[in-house]
Amino acid sequence: xxxxxxxxxxxxxxxxxxxxxxxxxxxxxxxxxxxxxxxxxxxxxxxxxxxxxxxxxxxxxxxxxxxxxxxxxxxxxxxxxxxxxxxxxxxxxxxxxxxxxxxxxxxxxxxxxxxxxxxx
Numbered sequence: 001x002x003x004x005x006x007x008x009x010x011x012x013x014x015x016x017x018x019x020x021x022x023x024x025x026x027x028x029x030x031x032x033x034x035x036x037x038x039x040x041x042x043x044x045x046x047x048x049x050x051x052x053x054x055x056x057x058x059x060x061x062x063x064x065x066x067x068x069x070x071x072x073x074x075x076x077x078x079x080x081x082x083x084x085x086x087x088x089x090x091x092x093x094x095x096x097x098x099x100x101x102x103x104x105x106x107x108x109x110x111x112x113x114x115x116x117x118x119x120x
């Protein structure tokens with residue numbers, strides 16, 4: 001199977017994650033969905049802010065999911081429906097085992113520091 005044939009779910013939130021997603025998109029990978037943190041109020045006016053990953057995903061017209069809880073049944077069902085072959089996680093929350101083990105080719109996690117010592 002060629003990497004461009006893989007159904008990939010990408011998970012990430014901060015600016016650090018965008019470069020990885022951008023490489024995947026530019027290489028023509030089949031990103032079936034992007035999972036990122038829900039929008040949250042920030043700044044003096046407490047305006048709703050989108051994550052850097054969401055902003056990039058919107059600019060590329062990628063499907064976006066923003067679950068409040070990763071163990072939520074509706075989210076798990078949505079994730080299963082994507083039939084991902086592989087998940088790529090970059091600077092995202094800890095995944096429940098059911099999410100981690102879902103794709104047949106596994107889940108790749110990239111984190112900017114040592115785990116578990118410097119998580120978060």
